[in-house]
Amino acid sequence: MSKVVKFGGSSVANSEQFKKVKQIILADPDRKYVVTSACGKSGQEDHKVTDLLYLCAAHITYDVSYESIFQSIVDKYMEIKRSLGLKIDLAGEFAKIRQNMAQNLNLDYLVSRGEYLTGLCLAEYLDADFRDASQVIRFHYDGSIDLDKSQELLKAQVDPGRRVVIPGFYGSLPNGVIKVMSRGGSDITGSIVANAFDVDVYENWTDVSGFYVADPRIIKDPVQIPRVTYSELRQMSYMGANVLHDDAVFPVRQKNIPINVRNTNHPENPGTMIMNDCSELDAQEPPHVITGITGKQDFTVITMVKSHVSAEAGFLRKVLAVFEKFQISIESVPVTVDTFSIVVQTKKIERYLYEIVAELQQDLHLDDIQVESQQAMLAVVGRVMRQMPGMSGKILSTLGDQQINIRTINQACDEQSIVIGVNNQDLVPAIKAIYQQFISEERVER
Numbered sequence: 001m002s003k004v005v006k007f008g009g010s011s012v013a014n015s016e017q018f019k020k021v022k023q024i025i026l027a028d029p030d031r032k033y034v035v036t037s038a039c040g041k042s043g044q045e046d047h048k049v050t051d052l053l054y055l056c057a058a059h060i061t062y063d064v065s066y067e068s069i070f071q072s073i074v075d076k077y078m079e080i081k082r083s084l085g086l087k088i089d090l091a092g093e094f095a096k097i098r099q100n101m102a103q104n105l106n107l108d109y110l111v112s113r114g115e116y117l118t119g120l121c122l123a124e125y126l127d128a129d130f131r132d133a134s135q136v137i138r139f140h141y142d143g144s145i146d147l148d149k150s151q152e153l154l155k156a157q158v159d160p161g162r163r164v165v166i167p168g169f170y171g172s173l174p175n176g177v178i179k180v181m182s183r184g185g186s187d188i189t190g191s192i193v194a195n196a197f198d199v200d201v202y203e204n205w206t207d208v209s210g211f212y213v214a215d216p217r218i219i220k221d222p223v224q225i226p227r228v229t230y231s232e233l234r235q236m237s238y239m240g241a242n243v244l245h246d247d248a249v250f251p252v253r254q255k256n257i258p259i260n261v262r263n264t265n266h267p268e269n270p271g272t273m274i275m276n277d278c279s280e281l282d283a284q285e286p287p288h289v290i291t292g293i294t295g296k297q298d299f300t301v302i303t304m305v306k307s308h309v310s311a312e313a314g315f316l317r318k319v320l321a322v323f324e325k326f327q328i329s330i331e332s333v334p335v336t337v338d339t340f341s342i343v344v345q346t347k348k349i350e351r352y353l354y355e356i357v358a359e360l361q362q363d364l365h366l367d368d369i370q371v372e373s374q375q376a377m378l379a380v381v382g383r384v385m386r387q388m389p390g391m392s393g394k395i396l397s398t399l400g401d402q403q404i405n406i407r408t409i410n411q412a413c414d415e416q417s418i419v420i421g422v423n424n425q426d427l428v429p430a431i432k433a434i435y436q437q438f439i440s441e442e443r444v445e446r
């Protein structure tokens with residue numbers, strides 16, 4: 001049996017966390033492939049190393065001194081080196097980084113240094129091999145992961161008889177230039193390594209005991225979810241449950257490898273299992289009707305009004321062509337008889353918003369067009385919801401009882417999630433209301 005163990009930033013935030021990581025790894029000889037993020041926050045006042053590195057890059061762009069920020073990164077690693085008695089030449093490593101910063105700044109190179117340094121320290125501390133992700137994780141030039149090539153490189157460069165540490169979050173393009181994934185991408189690295197070595201389980205260690213029904217920053221002491229399907233996980237993490245990157249599912253799903261989300265601070269907790277099919281276990285222990293309640297703020301809704309629009313063939317194609325021209329992906333398209341709305345993430349559209357509105361008005365001869373920002377999307381996810389007639393009605397009336405105004409409603413035919421648009425400020429009260437109605441009360445009844 002073999003396992004990939006990925007430790008998130010919170011698990012390697014300081015030397016005390018490194019000690020917990022070592023104990024977890026040594027407790028199980030199957031934990032052979034170790035993937036690490038960059039040091040995360042040690043406390044409320046602290047900062048993630050990756051955030052600090054992005055901040056350094058911004059200072060360089062605006063020609064402002066980054067010295068104090070860079071020094072706080074140096075201090076963090078020096079504390080780890082000192083407390084754990086490591087020999088790593090950190091002064092030399094930081095000198096190299098500074099030299100590269102002074103020459104020609106490759107942003108991806110700079111922000112990947114957190115994972116690189118954490119990986120070096122952890123490998124020495126565990127007496128394990130170190131494999132630089134730039135040598136074993138390969139991207140295509142379009143920015144997507146080259147899974148086949150990464151598999152080939154990993155197999156060729158990792159000694160199967162030894163434990164290995166691989167930094168997460170980055171890899172390289174075919175020409176060797178370093179490239180990073182999107183934020184939280186170390187989860188994807190873990191999944192690529194799990195795929196390459198066909199492991200039995202991919203353990204993802206973080207600071208919560210798996211997935212909870214709702215974000216613990218919103219609901220105090222929420223119910224822990226024992227298992228979710230890959231597809232529920234995708235929907236929950238895409239819609240804000242950022243425990244795991246939503247793209248981490250693909251490499252493991254290909255080989256049906258389960259992901260086990262675990263808590264570095266409570267290793268005795270079994271955490272959440274994420275797998276392709278939960279039906280066998282569900283038959284033994286029925287799950288809650290709702291698996292998860294998540295949400296994201298800051299969407300923009302563009303509503304086009306035109307009489308008989310739903311009967312006009314080709315209208316949607318023309319609308320989508322305008323968004324495609326500006327390379328903007330769309331979240332959802334609620335339609336009524338005379339209106340068409342397009343929901344997009346505000347950060348993706350804000351730069352071109354007025355150009356897009358002008359073009360839509362000009363090309364589509366609209367009666368009216370309205371733009372609303374500060375919109376949120378709330379997702380209620382559950383694999384057993386499809387067997388429950390009236391679920392959407394109950395959810396909507398729960399929100400109605402709390403005087404929460406519903407802006408849009410979306411449900412795909414798989415009936416696995418209902419996505420509801422509300423105003424930004426209503427998102428947290430909406431999550432609380434649904435949790436209270438469907439989880440707290442169900443908990444009392446059980």
Ligand SMILES: Nc1ncnc2c1ncn2[C@@H]1O[C@H](COP(=O)(O)OP(=O)(O)O)[C@@H](O)[C@H]1O
Nearest residue numbers: 008009010206207208211212214215241242243
């Ligand atoms: N539904 C949820 N269940 C558990 N945690 C959640 C959920 N939604 C959001 N979170 C947040 O995700 C955090 C873990 O993700 P992250 O900060 O990326 O961890 P790491 O640094 O270990 O990668 C938790 O601390 C928690 O605040």
Ligand SMILES: N[C@@H](CC(=O)OP(=O)(O)O)C(=O)O
Nearest residue numbers: 008009037050183184185186
């Ligand atoms: N350090 C990177 C990659 C990552 O996955 O981090 P974490 O596991 O702490 O979310 C980031 O902050 O985005």
